Amino acid sequence: MSGLVEAATAILGASEKRLEIAAHNVANISTPGFKRQIGFADLLQSSGERDPALAIGIHRNFAQGKLSETRNPFDLAISGAGFFQLRAGDRILYSRQGQFSLSAEGRLVTPQGYVLQQQGGGDLVLDRAGATITQDGTVLDDGRPIARIELFSASDANALSPVGESCFSAGAARMEPIADPVIRQGMVESSNVELGDEMVSMMTALRQSESGAKLMQTYDDLIGRVMSSLGQTR
Template sequence: MQGFLESASAILAQSERRVETAAQNVSNVATPGYKRKVDFAELVQGSTTLSSFADLKAGKEVETGSMTDLAITGDGFFAVKSGDETLYTRHGQLRRDGEGRLVTEAGMALQGADGGDIAIGEGAFEIGSDGTVLQNGSPVARIAITGFADLAMLDDAGGGLLRAAAGASGEPASGTIRQGAYEASNVSTGDEMVTIMESLRRAESAQRLTSPRPACSRRSGRWTSSPTISPISTRPPSSGRRCASRSWCRRHRPRAARPGRRRRRG
């Protein structure tokens, strides 16, 4: 019985976790470059736990015509600087700050192939497919497109950002840059709503398994709560004359039908 209760509690916890993850994905459906989180079950020391990873499938490219919006076609990530830490993202909706640097909405500076910040002076500029930044016809910088041989070494850092695990080293990727567009999130609202509904159904089933079922008292004939665990629904029958076990109790046993008298036709 104890193992039964533990299994039902685990189902409730996993369902709650899946609902939270799906809700987080839906809340970031409009975040450029966001990668949806996916939960999966794994066996750890004899018990099943949920872990998550980022689905790195590319999202749709949105055309904007803005000079500071960039999208990567193919493999690779933009490298951005957050303090002393380098993070990676497909978020290419950038802006030019007061120092002329290309930065994300959070102020993280886009990194160049030489490891420094991408700084552009005032005026128009063009970015080639290989990441070369041209201003007044002259190259001024080159944007880094970083790839990883093992994408499992990238951990979700939130907000469409990825963090390389210890020991993981990036290398130049084969992707190309498209100016005037950015990559949208790869979240499908319909798929996430299906996940939420399925998780709620599993949680409801687990809740029924751990809920006490009513039993019929032989003395009073009233419905009372029984500590017995049963997968049967806790709702009493509509007639109110049968126990939750669907067998007739002594008090509510049906009376024998009396034989009716037939009238003779005159």
């Protein structure tokens, strides 16, 4: 009967993790560039697998979020695949969050203070706030090209290691420049979280926890019957 306890524990643990994932997604529904987290069991169900212990695994859904116009010249959105390259101290990170502002030194920085990198490496520095950024990432100052923003793709996006809510380190992934990037100036990419999907995940987790609780109740009932039977035979 110990198998009932193990199964119930696995189911309850999986449902708790599913609720945590859904809550985390909802909390970041307004975070630009945030990518929805998915419990690993969600991916396995389509192939017929049903191991509740695997539901604690997490993958990212890197599908593009909606692009919204802001008219802020330093808001940049990626249309299609790719990540911006950012410098965080002595670390290089990658992100689709394109909310930038001009620092006092003329660098384009994220709200976290990470610095946008230009093609070939090095901080992107602007002399003035009136720069134009074309679709292919070319930075124009009074019509004169002064730099280019390069986008990168990951050989395996799920090998990226999350840093905060919308940034990643390369981890085990190999990062390669994108040949034909598409950057939209004055726009940002919203998160790809859909509230309806998260509500379904929460409801599924609650039903899952109920089944785990029923297993535990069944175990308690069986133990009670065994103890009662043993008491009657004495």
